[in-house]
Amino acid sequence: MKLRVIIALSSAALLTLALALVSTAGPTCLGDADSDGVCDVEGGGDNCLGVANPAQRDDDEDGYGNICDTDTNQDCNTGAADLTGVFGNFGGSNPWSPKNLGAFDVNEDGGVGAADLTAVFGNFGSAPGPSGKSCADCLATPTTGLGLGTCP
Structure with a gap:
């Protein structure tokens, strides 16, 4: 009888542990091409x-x-307008400009600098993206990060 109780308790403990591991593993993606932990399409899409x-x-x-x-x-x-915007905000620690509300901190380091200029030069003549978000719109009116945009 004692052996059955021990086996039952051990089985319950293993099941609890397995469920805990599964619930903290994060979402399962069908695709995450850039390996950033954000699903390419499922659940809103990787931007x-x-x-x-x-x-x-x-x-x-x-x-x-x-x-x-x-x-x-x-x-x-x-x-050219994007290059001018980044260059005009070069050295700034606030990537938002009242001139056109563009996000000039392309590399997300908290300031506008050489890496941002390099990115603009590297993408010169290209559209943004690609994005996995179905609502992505390169003609969207820029917002100030308040969740008011067309695709927050």
């Missing part, structure tokens, strides 16, 4: 499919993560 960005920061709330959105003026193309 930057090719570059790891676990924080999913998207300051202008257009559905494209800052790390792959060098289109700061929302015209669907990284060009």
Whole structure:
């Protein structure tokens, strides 16, 4: 009788442990191409499919993560205006500018610097993204990170 009780208690403890491990493992993704822990499409979608960005920061709330959105003026193309905007805010610790509310801190380090300029040069002539969010819109009106954008 004592042996059966011990076996039953041991089985219950193992089951509890297994359930605890499964519940803390996080979501299971069908795809996470950049291995940032955010599913590419399921549950809202990764806002930057090719570059790891676990924080999913998207300051202008257009559905494209800052790390792959060098289109700061929302015209669907990284060009001279974006370069001018980043250069004009170079050295600033506040990546938001009242000039056009673009997110100039592309690399998400808290300031606008050489890495941000390099990213704009590297993406010159390209659209933002890609994004796994179905609501992503490169023509969206920029917001100030208050959850008021078209794709927060």
